[in-house]
Amino acid sequence: MAFVAGVASAQAAPEYTLVIRDHLFDPAELVIPSDTRVKLVVHNQDATPEEFESYELNREKVILGGRKATIYIGPLSPGTYPFFGEFNPRTAQGKVIVE
Amino acid sequence: MLALNGFACGVLADGLAIDKVYHPYVDPLAWELEWRVTHADYNPASDIDREEVHRFGLAKAVAPELMLEGYLIAERSANQDLKIEGYELEALWQLTEQGEKSLDYGLLFELEKERGQNAWEGAASLLLERELGRYSVTANIELGYEWGEDIRDEWETGLALQARYRYRMILEPMLEFYLGEDTVGLGPAAQGNIRLGGMKSLHWQTAVVVGVDGTTPDYTLRGLLEYEF
Numbered sequence: 363m364a365f366v367a368g369v370a371s372a373q374a375a376p377e378y379t380l381v382i383r384d385h386l387f388d389p390a391e392l393v394i395p396s397d398t399r400v401k402l403v404v405h406n407q408d409a410t411p412e413e414f415e416s417y418e419l420n421r422e423k424v425i426l427g428g429r430k431a432t433i434y435i436g437p438l439s440p441g442t443y444p445f446f447g448e449f450n451p452r453t454a455q456g457k458v459i460v461e
Numbered sequence: 462m463l464a465l466n467g468f469a470c471g472v473l474a475d476g477l478a479i480d481k482v483y484h485p486y487v488d489p490l491a492w493e494l495e496w497r498v499t500h501a502d503y504n505p506a507s508d509i510d511r512e513e514v515h516r517f518g519l520a521k522a523v524a525p526e527l528m529l530e531g532y533l534i535a536e537r538s539a540n541q542d543l544k545i546e547g548y549e550l551e552a553l554w555q556l557t558e559q560g561e562k563s564l565d566y567g568l569l570f571e572l573e574k575e576r577g578q579n580a581w582e583g584a585a586s587l588l589l590e591r592e593l594g595r596y597s598v599t600a601n602i603e604l605g606y607e608w609g610e611d612i613r614d615e616w617e618t619g620l621a622l623q624a625r626y627r628y629r630m631i632l633e634p635m636l637e638f639y640l641g642e643d644t645v646g647l648g649p650a651a652q653g654n655i656r657l658g659g660m661k662s663l664h665w666q667t668a669v670v671v672g673v674d675g676t677t678p679d680y681t682l683r684g685l686l687e688y689e690f
Contacts, residue, residue, distance in 0.1 A: 399560065411490065413660075417630045420592060421559060424489050424525075434560035439594070448660060 375401040375434065380414075382406040382425065385450035393459045396440045402433040412454060416445035419458065436460075478641035479670045479681045480514075482599050482623040485567025485588035487528045487555040488689070491660075493520040495530070497685035501678040506643035510539040516549075526555040534573075549573040553588075565590040569601070580612035599623045617642050623650070630654050637668055644677050646670040652685075661690045 376395070380402055381388045394400050406412050406425040414423045414433060425431040435443075438460045447454025480499060495518040503510045513536065520530035530551045537543035549571060556566040567588035574581050584605030591598050603619040619641035626634050635650040650668030657663060666685040672678050 413490075417627070420597070420627060422486075422488065423559075432558055432561075434558055436560075 375399045377401045377403060380404045380456075382408055382412050382447065382454065384408065385412070385447065385453045387445075387447070387454055387456040390456040391459055392456065393461055394436065394438075396460050397437045399434060399436045402435055403430055404433060405430045411449060413448040414445060415448045416443060416458075418443040419445060421445075422448075478619060478644035479639045479646050479683060481666070481683070481685060482621045482637060483553065483567075483569055483586065483588050483601055484599055485553075485555055485557070485565050485590055486559060487522050487526055487553060489522040489525045491522075491689045493530070494518070494688045494690070495520065495685065496687075497666075497683070499681055499683045501681040502672075504678045506676045512536065512538045513543075515543070518551075520551075528553045545576055547573055547575045560592065563591065565592075569603075571605075575611070578611040579609040580607070581609045582607045582612075584617075595627045597625045597627065599625070619644075625652070630656075635668070637670060639670060644672075645674045646672050646677050646681060648680075650683075661688070663688055 376398060378392055378394065378400060380392065382404065385408060392402075404414055404423070404425050406427055406429055409427040411424055411426045414421065414425065419435050421433055421435060423431050423433050435458065440460050443458040443460065445456050445458065479501070481497060496515065498513060498515045500511070500513045504512060515535040516532045517535070518530050518532040520528055522528045530553070532549040532551070533545055534547040534549060535543050536546045552570045554568045556568060559565050569586040569588055571584045571586075572581070582605060584603050586601050586603040589600040589602070599622070601621040605617045605619070606615070607617065608614045620639070622638040624636045628634060631653040633652050635652060637648060637650045639646045648668055648670040650666065652664070652666040655663045664685070664687040666683070668683045670681045670683065672680065
């Protein structure tokens with residue numbers, strides 16, 4: 363899985379990686395800590411653009427084909443926050459699980 | 462975006478100061494087709510009754526963090542039929558990634574000209590937004606200047622505040638406050654998004670802003686429809 367969790371530094375937001383490949387998110391489930399702002403690096407390995415979208419996370423971000431984008435999310439309360447790819451909503455789906 | 466006449470978003474020179482609150486974000490791929498309208502009760506400051514301002518805009522990002530929008534502005538009132546009164550160009554510049562810092566920042570630049578007159582208005586606004594759980598608070602702080610042979614040269618300032626609760630995508634209750642030249646208004650508002658499929662969506666807003674001093678219209682209604690494609 364392309365889930366590379368890790369804390370970049372003691373003060374920086376914990377960083378996670380999400381890959382878009384074949385119009386799917388990998389991993390489809392991302393577990394992050396509660397009450398913590400995290401940095402999500404989304405790498406779109408497809409040739410076409412995708413839009414990470416989540417009303418629950420209050421985020422919309424376009425990632426061009428073959429490019430990376432950074433999305434900051436949180437701090438969040440424990441729960442499940444779905445997201446999807448607006449350009450391929452039937453396949454590109456996932457959720458952030460806050461514990 | 463904020464034009465001001467006092468300050469708050471988009472307004473013909475010395476017209477209504479209540480218009481719209483801008484957010485410091487740019488969608489880099491979408492086109493936006495916008496119509497918005499304000500309808501004010503009798504305005505003691507301008508002596509205009511039932512002034513209505515319509516804006517028809519088309520927006521497109523020209524860079525990942527920069528969006529341009531052009532407007533045609535039409536007005537009517539109790540004594541005037543609807544007619545094109547001006548033109549406006551706006552540039553919205555997203556300065557920070559959403560959620561990256563404690564505040565999200567953006568800048569808005571506006572240039573407006575009244576049709577058939579030598580009357581210009583330029584403005585720059587600082588856009589600030591803070592997310593607090595399911596709430597978001599937005600501030601627009603504007604500094605503008607009006608000039609030309611057909612208008613009094615003057616500096617103007619303005620402030621617009623909006624608090625929003627993300628209840629449902631199709632319905633988000635809000636509270637708005639506007640402060641500008643001859644304007645102090647406060648009132649409830651709401652907005653929502655309707656997904657239309659195929660990367661198309663419809664965004665709507667509505668508000669009732671009540672004047673809280675003697676120079677602001679007793680009420681100003683505002684509405685917005687924005688088709689994104």
